[in-house]
Amino acid sequence: MPDIIQLLPDHIANQIAAGEVIQRPASAVKELLENAVDAGAAEIQLIIQDAGKQLLQVIDNGKGMSETDARMAFERHATSKIREIDDLFRIKTMGFRGEALASIAAVAQVELKTKRAEDTAGTYIEIENSVVKKQEPVAMATGTSIAMKNLFFNVPARRNFLKSNAAEMRHIVDEFIRVAMAYPDIFFSLSANGQQMFHLEKGTLKQRIVQILGNQYNAKLVTVQEHTDYMNIRGFIGKPETAKKTRGDQYFFVNNRFIKSAYLNHAVASAFQEMIAADSFPAYVLFIDLDPSQVDVNVHPTKQEIKFEDEKIVYAFVQSAVKHALAQFSITPTLDFDLDPGIQQLDAVSKPFTEQRKNEASSSSLYQTFTQKYAAHKIDPSHKSELKHWKDFYTADSQLTDERNKMTDERGPMTVNTGTDVQALSTSGYHPSTLPDQDFTQLHNTYIVAATNKGIILIHQQNAHERILFERYQQAMSGTAVATQRSLFPATLQVSPQDAVMLNEIIPDLHQLGYHVEPFGKNTFVIQGTPADVEQGNESFAIELLLEQIKHFSSDVKFSKREKVIRSLAQQHSVKAGRSLTQKEMKQLVDDLFQCRQPNVTALGNPTYTELKKEELEKLFGK
Template sequence: MADIINLLPDNIANQIAAGEVIQRPASAVKELLENAVDAGATEIQLIIKDAGKELVQVIDNGGGMSETDARMCFERHATSKIQSIEDLFQITTMGFRGEALASIAAVSQVELKTRKKGSEIGSYIEIDNSQVKKQEPCQTAEGTSIAMKNLFFNVPARRNFLKSNTAEMRHIVDEFIRVAMAFPQLQFSLTSNNQQLFHLDKGSLKQRIVAILGQHYNARLVSVKETTDYMNVYGFAGKPETAKKTRGDQFFFVNNRYIKSPYLHHAVMSAFADIIPADSFPLYVLFIDVNPEHVDINVHPTKQEIKFDDEKLMYAFVQSAVKHSLAQFNVTATLDFDLDPSIQALDAVSKPFTAQQQNESTLSPLYKSFTQANQAHMIDKSSNSSNLKHWKDLYSGGGDQYTTTSYPAETEQETESRPAVTYESQPHATASVIDERWQDTPTDQKVPVQVHQQYILSQIKSGFILIDQQAAHERILYERYQRALLETPMATQQSLFPQTLQLPPADAILIGEMLPDLQALGYDLEPFGNHTFVVRGTPADIQQGNDQATIEGLLEQFKHFSHELKVNKREQLIRSMARNNAIPAGKVLSSREMQNIIDELFACSMPNVAPGGKFTFISFKLTDLARMFERGN
């Protein structure tokens, strides 16, 4: 019987290994940038074309390689960073597995130029599908330039699984930011399709955070720093007002390596637990320095998931460090101010409080209102029997006492003519039935009432309806925006003074992707370079004002829906706009505004639910409530 087990050819084995390491262009970006850092570079350039599908190139001024090293670096498990098994537990470099360049060469066409410091001439190597096509001396600058071209050209099936250019570019920017954030002492730049997206000069960690995430964070960062013999924690956390509804501004680095750790993230969240909403995420950029012996980073191909030998200690230490920094911020926030000179000059501050003034103040009605006997929760026992008698009568009696207390005295004729005011809830009433009841209700009985600035109560023929003002307005806006995208674009209100909108890089890419749809929805935005847009106009139906906050809120909602919904981007966008621009709970509405919401809600094609599935209203029937109040007995 013939043998059936064979060794795989090298090119197939390399492609299988590459599937673990190089999943998309951003994977190659990460590996190449980390190699440049390990090479001792102080200036690193990343050049991208066609979201990395056509070209990913990294140019550095590091140590460079000899002719032999340049050839050997593309072999599997070839590395200069591991000599013995003990070295695996003392890793201080970014790359060490010796698979990155071999994996890149297996799924792309690679060109390498490198010159070692002190050498007069460099080396040029061209590799295609793991096969060396050309190797020759060349003239090049000190350092290394490596270009990965036509990713997955030899594995078309994998190329088909790549996302849109915008999505792939966002992943590239994320990887670039993670490496650049970890090494603020190095200069980084990112150019995409001949347009420079980043130029990050050498500087402090705070300068690097502000350069990447935006100038508006400059005064909103709290320094975190704790040092022990076991480990050090340092970095910055955002003040509570920087918390967002979506993730994205959370960075953990262990020995300068970016990691993903839900466990340590929970430690930071617990430190913020009492000062930000439960569904918000704080900004933080935290570095943990710990002896490599206490960390195992060789547990995942991307090296972004690691293990600690004492996770509970790490958790407690991170939580304590962040809490301590936030506590310091709270103290300094209350004391760190300059008192207005005009306040210091007031008599109440500058003159002493005499004994006569003290006596006069204790006799005043205001002072007495704050004494124990006059506090709201204190009850005078002597007046208990008289003042509280009618409340005792109300709650200690039967049904008749409820009736006599609840209604003013009436004549027998008035009692017979009074309509039965008894209602009951009907949560799932259909829109068509409610609409008919609404149309049949006399106009003078349609006057709506706002309940706790959250709900609108309005009478209908068979009872009344209770409308959630936010959910109802969300449904109205959703259908309006839907029509704008499918039929007639919305009107734009031009701004007299256009605002400049500066966004984080990933958000700027997202806005650029949505520009055509945003224009149909009434936004007039114009790219202005360097992650900036000029807002020349906004939808005519939303209040003009802080355009930056409005669009940032829209982006937050969009990213929130992106994580939770399996729908297309247009659907995410109009849901996000409807949620962001809807009248919030707590807003006081006039009778006319409430009436407009009711009229527009029942003109919708699906008025009974908001886009997210929440009910917009609940109906209450007189007949059902009559049974609750036992009016039929």
């Protein structure tokens, strides 16, 4: 019998490795940008065509490579950073395994130009399917330019698995931001299809954060700076008011390498406990510096998941540092020349801080949380904390604000209510499509009470309106578009580059739903019109909230992009709890609800109404 085990050919082995390293264009962006950083570049340009499927090019002014190194760089496991096994435990560079260029060359057409400062001419290499097609001298400036064309041209099945251009572009922008954020002393630029999306000048870390995340963070960042013999932490956290419903603006770096760590995310979130809503996520850009021997960065092909030697120490240190920064932010006095003179007359300011008051303050759990030794990692449960009263104060009054009535849903993120017994509602044997002619009663400005032949029904006005709008928008997507009311003074909306990519993707769907939005230059859009039945004046806020809600849905793969838009706008435009309705409005709401295909639940599974039969009412009174 002949032997049946044999070695894979190199070009097949390279394609298999490419499946681990180069999953999409963004994977190549990460590897090529990190190589440019390791080369000591002061300026790095990223050029994209067709979301990286047609062209992905990185140009840097780093130290370049010799002719021999340029050829060797495309061999598997060829690296300049490891000589012996101990080097694996002292890694301080971004790349080190020598797989990236070999993997890229296996699934794309690659052109490399590189030159060292001491060389008179550079080297040009053209590689296709791991085979060198051309090599010749070239005149160029010091540095390296590597272009990756026609990704997965020789693996059509892999190419078919790529997402839409907008989706792939979002991933590219994410990887670009993660590298650019870690190196504010390097100039970065990103151009896509001939249009520049990012132009990040050299500067401080705070300047880079504001450049990337937006000017709204300029006055809302708190410095985090702690040093110990074991590890250091530096960076910025957003003030509590910057917390969002999504994790978008959260960046952790260990030894300048971006990582994903739910464990450390929890450490930061726990430090914000009681300062932000439980369903919100704080913004932060934090850098942890510690001995490379205490970290294993080689546990995942993308190197975004790492292993700490002692996770508990790192967790406690991060939590303590963030709490300390928040404490300093809270107690440091600021000089405000525009302070209302009336504030000076308040008891808290005008009355002396007596010994009795001092003792009362120092005995509080909040004070002890920040002052007791070794207690920086401890936060009392919410039912014991004084901050709970502040939360209750705001949540109680926020239901009555005009802003809530018009636009905002303060109930928190949209979560599917899996506990609803939909079957019981829909098969109760009673379908109130025709209610007796009557006057409706509104209870607590939230519920509509109606009498039926068999008892009473209680309708939640917001849930009911959500179901009505959801089905109305579904029909608009497949039929006649919602009527648009043109704005006399169009609103201008400026968003982050990541959100600009997302907004461009959903503009056709927004047109069907009555929003007339047009691009207007770099990351700027003009809202020319809004749905005819929506009050004008808050259209910019409506689009911003829509983008935030779509990002909240991003982890739910069962929803298409169009479905996310419909669900978000249905929730956003629904009449909110706390708003008083006239008899005509209540009747219209009830009639529209029971003309829906599925009137008993919202699109998220929450009940729109519940029924109390006459027998159940009699049991309540012992009859």
